[in-house]
Amino acid sequence: MENNQVKERGMKILFLIAACASILAVVLICLFLFANGLPAIFEIGPGKFLLGTKWDPTNNVYGILPMIVGSLYVTAGAIIVGVPIGVLTAVFMAEFCPPKLYKIMKPAVELLAGIPSIVYGFFGLVALVPIIRNLFGGSGKGILTASILLGIMILPTIISISESALRAVPRSYYEGAVGLGATKERAVFFTMVPAAKSGIFAGIVLGIGRAIGETMAVIMVAGNTAVMPTSILSMVRTMTANIVLEMGYATDLHREALIATGVVLFIFILIINLCFALIKKKEA
Amino acid sequence: MKQLRIFAILLLVTVLVTGCGYSGDMIDVVSREDGSGTRGAFSEIFKITQKQDDGTVLDSTYDNAEVTNSTAVVMLTVSEDKNAIGYISMGSLNDSVKAVDINGVAPTAENVKNGTYEVSRPFLIAVRDRENAVVEDFISYILSSDGQQVVEALGYVSSEDGSEARYTGYVKSGRITVAGSSSVTPVMEALKEAYIKRNPGVEIEIQQSDSTTGLTTVAEGISDIGMSSRELKTSETDKGIIPITIAYDGLAIIVNPENPVDNLTKEQVYDIFTGKITGWNEISTDTTE
Known part of the structure; x- marks a missing residue:
């Protein structure tokens, strides 16, 4: 009896420590980011930093608006490319897929999620870039290429979460619709999909999170010029690319400005996660 | 939702078409x-x-x-x-x-x-003081005709500081740290390989970062030799770092x-x-x- 109680308490503490470790990591990262980044933002001036269109570290001019815009454009492009394909794939896999094909598709989607991002980048560089260059001219690197590549990269997230959301919808919804005379397609698209709406949105939001935070793949296909993009074929530099490209050399204010870029990125991710939490709450 | 999506696709197509004003060359x-x-x-x-x-x-x-x-x-x-x-x-x-x-x-x-x-551009190494026997021997190897041959075999150009004489030194044991430019690192790796073949007791650790970091660590005494792919700034030579050109890179x-x-x-x-x-x-x- 006594022995069991000791064990019980011991395990409780162990679990508590495990839980604290991840919270501690988040807190430390927040502290590090804000402690190093915020002073730089105020030294440069929040307006100049967030709305400045010129990034010229050699002369201590740090405006990250082109990078913010770049991240937003590329992410928006990824949504346009990835969401329709992802959601439709999920609907297919949950409702229409023959079991034999499903046995191939499910592992294929999972494999897509496991491919390292640098491999995606290399694929983009040797496969996508020449196609875009031949179709539209220019260098082939830019918003469009990065959007397509990111669209592919966020597919697994969207597909697997949407699929499980669809599968979680009670079967009676489908049966009811069919019983009322709806065709299979109608039953799926007008009862199942709306019923799984919040789960599907959660998948999309997580996909957005992945797209905005992606770095290595984007660096290889986006062209990375720190100027405001003027067309969908313009080269862009995302916030993540900005940090990676220059961190190795940066000193003093330049380094802090890069960390401050990380702060802005962190706030974006925070907003995305907040959206995710809100959707989840609505669902519950 | 549906209309929104169609609108988005239309928008994409228009931007695509208007964005294609690039000429061929x-x-x-x-x-x-x-x-x-x-x-x-x-x-x-x-x-x-x-x-x-x-x-x-x-x-x-x-x-x-x-x-x-x-x-x-x-x-x-x-x-x-x-x-x-x-x-x-x-x-x-x-x-x-x-x-x-x-x-x-x-x-x-x-x-x-x-x-x-x-x-x-020159590939430089930089040292703070020339007292460490292993460092001294390694530098003499780099600048000997044997070392410069390694440089040339990699497609780089040998330094005018290099000598015609072959390397004759030998060090029984020791340990040195080399840090700096990622451009110089491949040359240094090759030189290290060749040097260790002659002096199996010596350990050379190469840390790849960048010229500025490499030179700073030498000035602070953290590493023994710094690698730089640019000329030293006066603020760096003021700290007592001595540059030696080991090769040129076109x-x-x-x-x-x-x-x-x-x-x-x-x-x-x-x-x-x-x-x-x-x-x-x-x-x-x-x-x-």
Whole structure:
């Protein structure tokens, strides 16, 4: 009896420590980011930093608006490319897929999620870039290429979460619709999909999170010029690319400005996660 | 939702169509990231970065130049895009790209050595004091004819500080740390391999970072030898660091093998990389005077 109680308490503490470790990591990262980044933002001036269109570290001019815009454009492009394909794939896999094909598709989607991002980048560089260059001219690197590549990269997230959301919808919804005379397609698209709406949105939001935070793949296909993009074929530099490209050399204010870029990125991710939490709450 | 999606697709198509105003022979300029030793050397040689009177540095690199953070990506981009131009270390050249002549001089190790090919930079090592016997012996190896042969075998140009004499030293054991430029690292790795074959008891640790970091660690006594792909700044020599040139690296200006241009003047390279020349049609292929 006594022995069991000791064990019980011991395990409780162990679990508590495990839980604290991840919270501690988040807190430390927040502290590090804000402690190093915020002073730089105020030294440069929040307006100049967030709305400045010129990034010229050699002369201590740090405006990250082109990078913010770049991240937003590329992410928006990824949504346009990835969401329709992802959601439709999920609907297919949950409702229409023959079991034999499903046995191939499910592992294929999972494999897509496991491919390292640098491999995606290399694929983009040797496969996508020449196609875009031949179709539209220019260098082939830019918003469009990065959007397509990111669209592919966020597919697994969207597909697997949407699929499980669809599968979680009670079967009676489908049966009811069919019983009322709806065709299979109608039953799926007008009862199942709306019923799984919040789960599907959660998948999309997580996909957005992945797209905005992606770095290595984007660096290889986006062209990375720190100027405001003027067309969908313009080269862009995302916030993540900005940090990676220059961190190795940066000193003093330049380094802090890069960390401050990380702060802005962190706030974006925070907003995305907040959206995710809100959707989840609505669902519950 | 449905309408919104259709609208989004329509928008995408319109932007695509209007965005296609590129002509066929626009030059795609490929540059390196700010702070890279290769970019620094390139910009300085072609005077793309210039010190202003008020102490600021004016970098006139073309705003629409692509920025990449590795030699491999520069080469792959140029090898696939027939309108691209970029620059890489001569030691990395291969057949997938074409190196153009500058002012009529071919980028060869020989021309770098005799000074006619001007686009080159020194590879330096830096030490703080010359008291450590192992460091001293390693440097004597690097500058001996054996060491300089290793340098040349890699496609770099031997240093004028190098001697004709062969390496005769021997150290029984010891441990040194070398840190700095990622451009110099491949040369240092090869030199280390060859040196350790002669002195099996010595351990050499190479830490790859960048020139500035390497020199700082030497000044602070954290590492024994620093590697730099640029000349030392006065603020660095003031800290008592002594630079030694171990090799020269030519920078090759590379274009696609299909590109008919074989020769560019220094002015043309400047104009291309600052965006004054934006089309290949502005460069006559017959520039041999």
